[in-house]
Amino acid sequence: MKPSLLVLIHLNDASRASIEAAFDVIYAPDAAARSAAIDAHGETIRAVLTNGTTGLTAAEIDRMPQLELVSALGAGYENLAVDHARSRDIVLVNGAGTNDDCVADHAFALLLAVVRDVPQLDQATREGVWRDTLPMRPNVSGKRLGIVGLGNIGSKVARRGVGFDMEIGYHNRKPREGSPHKYFDNVEALARWSDFLVVATPGGADTRHLIGQTVLGALGPQGFVVNVSRGSVLDTAALAQALTAGTIGGAGLDVYEGEPNPPEALLKLRNVVLTPHVGGRSPEAITASVDNFLSNASRHFAGEAVLTPI
Secondary structure: OOOEEEEOOOOOHHHHHHHHOOOEEEEOOOHHHHHHHHHHHOOOOOEEEEOOOOOEOHHHHHOOOOOOEEEEOOOOOOOEOHHHHHHOOOEEEOOOOOOHHHHHHHHHHHHHHHHOOHHHHHHHHHOOOOHHHOOOOOOOOOOEEEEEOOOHHHHHHHHHHHHOOOEEEEEOOOOOOOOOOEEOOOHHHHHHHOOEEEEOOOOOHHHOOOEOHHHHHHHOOOOEEEEOOOHHHEOHHHHHHHHHHOOOOEEEEOOOOOOOOOOHHHOOOOOEEEOOOOOOOOHHHHHHHHHHHHHHHHHHHOOOOOOOEO
16 A cells, blocks of 8 residues: 655646655645645645645644655755654655756846846837847856855855856855855855845745845845845845835845735836746756655655655
């Protein structure tokens, strides 16, 4: 008999078929279905597939007495009740490393789009406006790139920055051993040094509003910020004020507070580029994430150590 798996996130047909080959799947990708599924099947569920945004609460864990494996499909797990799960000896895994390239690519797409004003130039071209009447935009190459969070994704953002002949600085809780890049022990100092600031740090209580009024002021009117981490890391109200006042030059956001609803305060501003949390989504990244989950699950239910534990 296949183990019972509760899936709390949307899956495409191919991913769902792959997972259904190994599990008895209970598919509940929205709030109403989620509660009903746990009510109906909580006694038999042995594994849960979720993600960092969707999470899994302590109360839900307590309604599944046979639960033994919880997986976040991507790297993030900020809304998982990690400590509570560990108190029950539940194995926790994530998708670390499966979508790093995709997110790093998207970070640079946002950076290029907002610095070079690509959406506005596209619209102007469609309206018949020629270049001579449009403002010139700055280079990306040769500038200073600050990275908040030099983990797997941040490191790949740095590699792309080197390809653009950029000087790289970063902030972590502590210096990354072996990194050739300039370390800053606080975000404000990094922002003051940077032309562009890419945010790739984990979400959660420890980083909530890490990027706020002070950091944005340090970045300055010629500076640009890109967030591909979690919406909670960047203070939306402070960003809207900074963009409106010209305290910073622009912003590119793939994540924002209040998802999935877009931030009303930013929608009418021309110096911000928004995408709907798709930085880690590509056919290649989703396939790798699902394959990683299946490998972890197979190993766990065979009594072996998992590949990407939290």
